[in-house]
Amino acid sequence: MEQTVRQAAELAKQASVDLGTTTGEQRNAALFAMAKALREQTPAIIAANDADMAAAREKGTSAPLLDRLMLDEGRIAGIASALEDLAALPDPLGVIQQERTLDSGVSLQRVSVPMGVVAMVYEARPNVTADAAGICIKTGNACILRGGSLAINSCLAIADVLHDAAVSAGMPKNCIIPVRTTDRSATDDLLKMRGLVDLLIPRGGAGLIQHCIANATVPVIETGVGNCHVYVHAPADIEMARRIIMNAKTQRPGVCNAIESLLVDREFANDLLTAVLPDLAGAGVVIHGDEAAQAAGAAVGVDVIPATEEDWGTEYLDLEISVKAVEGPEEAIAHINRYGTNHSECIVTQDEAAAERFLAQVDASSVYWNASTRFTDGGEFGLGAEIGISTQKLHARGPFALEALCSYKYLLRGTGQVRG
Amino acid sequence: MEQTVRQAAELAKQASVDLGTTTGEQRNAALFAMAKALREQTPAIIAANDADMAAAREKGTSAPLLDRLMLDEGRIAGIASALEDLAALPDPLGVIQQERTLDSGVSLQRVSVPMGVVAMVYEARPNVTADAAGICIKTGNACILRGGSLAINSCLAIADVLHDAAVSAGMPKNCIIPVRTTDRSATDDLLKMRGLVDLLIPRGGAGLIQHCIANATVPVIETGVGNCHVYVHAPADIEMARRIIMNAKTQRPGVCNAIESLLVDREFANDLLTAVLPDLAGAGVVIHGDEAAQAAGAAVGVDVIPATEEDWGTEYLDLEISVKAVEGPEEAIAHINRYGTNHSECIVTQDEAAAERFLAQVDASSVYWNASTRFTDGGEFGLGAEIGISTQKLHARGPFALEALCSYKYLLRGTGQVRG
Secondary structure (H helix, E strand, C coil): CHHHHHHHHHHHHHHHHHHCCCCHHHHHHHHHHHHHHHHHCHHHHHHHHHHHHHHHHHCCCCHHHHHHHCCCHHHHHHHHHHHHHHHHCCCCCCCEEEEEECCCCCEEEEEEEECCEEEEEECCCHHHHHHHHHHHHHCCCEEEEECCHHHHHHHHHHHHHHHHHHHHCCCCCCCEEECCCCCCHHHHHHHCCCCCCCEEEEECCHHHHHHHHHHCCCCECCECCCCEEEEECCCCCHHHHHHHHHHHHHCCCCCCCCEEEEEEEHHHHHHHHHHHHHHHHHCCCEEEECHHHHHHHHHHCCCCEECCHHHHCCCCCCCEEEEEEECCHHHHHHHHHHHCCCCEEEEECCCHHHHHHHHHHCCCCEEEEEECHHHCCCCCCCCCCCCEEECCCCCCCEEECCHHHEEEEEEEEEEEECCC | CHHHHHHHHHHHHHHHHHHCCCCHHHHHHHHHHHHHHHHHCHHHHHHHHHHHHHHHHHCCCCHHHHHHHCCCHHHHHHHHHHHHHHHHCCCCCCCEEEEEECCCCCEEEEEEEECCEEEEEECCCHHHHHHHHHHHHHCCCEEEEECCHHHHHHHHHHHHHHHHHHHHCCCCCCCEEECCCCCCHHHHHHHCCCCCCCEEEEECCHHHHHHHHHHCCCCECCECCCCEEEEECCCCCHHHHHHHHHHHHHCCCCCCCCEEEEEEEHHHHHHHHHHHHHHHHHCCCEEEECHHHHHHHHHHCCCCEECCHHHHCCCCCCCEEEEEEECCHHHHHHHHHHHCCCCEEEEECCCHHHHHHHHHHCCCCEEEEEECHHHCCCCCCCCCCCCEEECCCCCCCEEECCHHHEEEEEEEEEEEECCC
16 A cells, blocks of 8 residues: 555655646646536546445435535536636746845745646545645646545546546646545545655544644645634623624534633623523523522523533534633633634623734634624635645645645845855 | 643643733844843853763764854844844734725734744754744744753853843743753654644754654744755856855855855856866866766866766755756756755856746745855845745745744624624
8 A cells, every 4th residue: 555655655745746847827727628518528427426325325324424425517607617717717836926136146936836747635525636636736736636435436536537637637646546445544645745745734523634644745735623602791782793603602512613601701691691692502402500500590591501611622523512701811712722622712892902812812823803603714814725724834824725735935036156 | 841842832822812912023133122221141051062062072062063053242243133133123913914994894814923832942053042032032932942952051141131031021831941861862852842833943954954844733943954966057157157056156155055066058068167167166166967077077186976866856955066967957847856855056057948947846935046155044035134044935945934823813893793
């Protein structure tokens, strides 16, 4: 296995050298060819997906997971359109970021360049195959795509269609390489391909991400785990707070920018919670709370399960929330910095000084004042695409896309200068 | 030990919250106070250094290493001045990098912020203690400084002087934390402080750097290993080539931006090498070469040791070089991308098209046309400082300083917006 992944990485590295000198026009033409091929090969891709779906059903896979796995004509058309949307974005390569003449007379330019080889490790979402391949072609990177075993047939079918279309449109052979085995050791081999893999991005559950971080020797961008909070600080507009809390918790509870925890000033807890807890309970949200939350629940006839220490650190990803009273901004900020995952955090208040302190001191990719955490998204932020949401601070933070798949290099042109 | 390093990391994390909201003026005042305290405490620092020097001499430490370890009044004054130079640089924090209004009306800003906690792992260079502490204060980061055992007394003395001066000038307690043990497990504990250490930078030999990369779960910037090449492609000015090769190899052979290998077009090899090999031999450089180099050496009476496969991948860091003939740019680029360490690479030629191809396709932080690789340096590149030279492509590449110790966050201010 080691050898197979190493061979794939070596082929990708070779491809990356030629990819790095393609023009933006050539890469956009490849994206259009890839979109066209996806549409044309729809029946073959659906047939491959049918095989995955049948195997998944046999294994008793849950309905939401089956839904993520499923491809139909409409979804494939959507994936193809997303490739064309990428083509419309400005070329991220060859941008002169800095330019100066050194004291010696050597001219220096700092220019954006591809990363080289990007490896994507993901779970049962066949669309990630196309999203990742597209964004890598746009940024001149060769990619190695390691999809989950549940989606293996769909991923291979999509990757092969995209590779062949890209090559026909002038991209180098092996610019897109799917890992053809479902053997788990292939992921571990990929994590160690230092010198061949320039960047690895895991996308999936916390288990996959932690495994990659703990074992990788190649550079990794940590993505996605979101233990997000709304903190309500008096004075606050209770109707605004209700709206934001309900949206952030219930609009799509399974995503990383949904909130898992509600903090409120102790003095304001009864006012807020007697209004909000019935909303949450009415939407089917299971509530874990401290004593203040339990008291407010009791006052309005809402069940509140006593929260444990574990609840503060739990990303439920479901209709479930923890609720806690705090003494004020200092305790709220400390709690969030301790239990949060540096993803998206919100304060609801009319107190500008407290809001600005929260914005400054909460250590998260995206910090909100009076708006729902659900906006943390590449599309919403105007990036034009998204490959993940980074919860680390190195290189990329928050939603990331084209810019994060580029590095830079210094080009120095002289006339024989040496250092004195 | 685990507990001690964890405690240090937790204290640093706490300090980082307050550091992140200091003003540039406050941080600059701290840098001046640190410089002043270093000058005032010079005798105590020299006394600590004397203890390190005595222990090092007893161990039979080599003269160059003793020289790196040694502090005197002049060197301490130089370290102090460097802190004042940092104060003169623009504030890297709070820079609004992007600003837009989302479709929902939420205002978005992307603002530069500190990394949080930066850990520095280095060897027997006491000056790194002050350089790292200074650059971290400038960028609002708390730092954990893990110096080598040979310099432990000097490092602790410097770190304590700097910490106390910074705190007196208004920085939070524990903004600078030296690791007080020489136990090796402290480094390994530091490498695993995910969630507390936001960035780890190893500086030292290849062994230290590889150990950090292989074992870290915190984000790391790989620094420093430089297997650098000069490639001479005909037509080339032989005098310019001689000057660049001699400068890049012999001016300071122990540093990472010195070259280790010379490549030359086969058809041009005899012309170039019969001129250059006597220069190199005259400067005491040991030459390892392929058959073409051996033939040229024989023609001018210079000893050329037959090169082995191992030579192409060796960073000698000494007066030693490998020499090889290649068929042309394609082979030269492939050789460099295979054996190089992505540091600094140079082509000497009058052929502009070949030079531009080399600049585009060689995968290194700094690629030169007709200038010495010795210019790869934060000061030379105009960064105003340098904390290391990155040989990876994530986040920072080439010489890096203030910018690399900053991250960014998204600040979103709304009026109650929720996602539809």
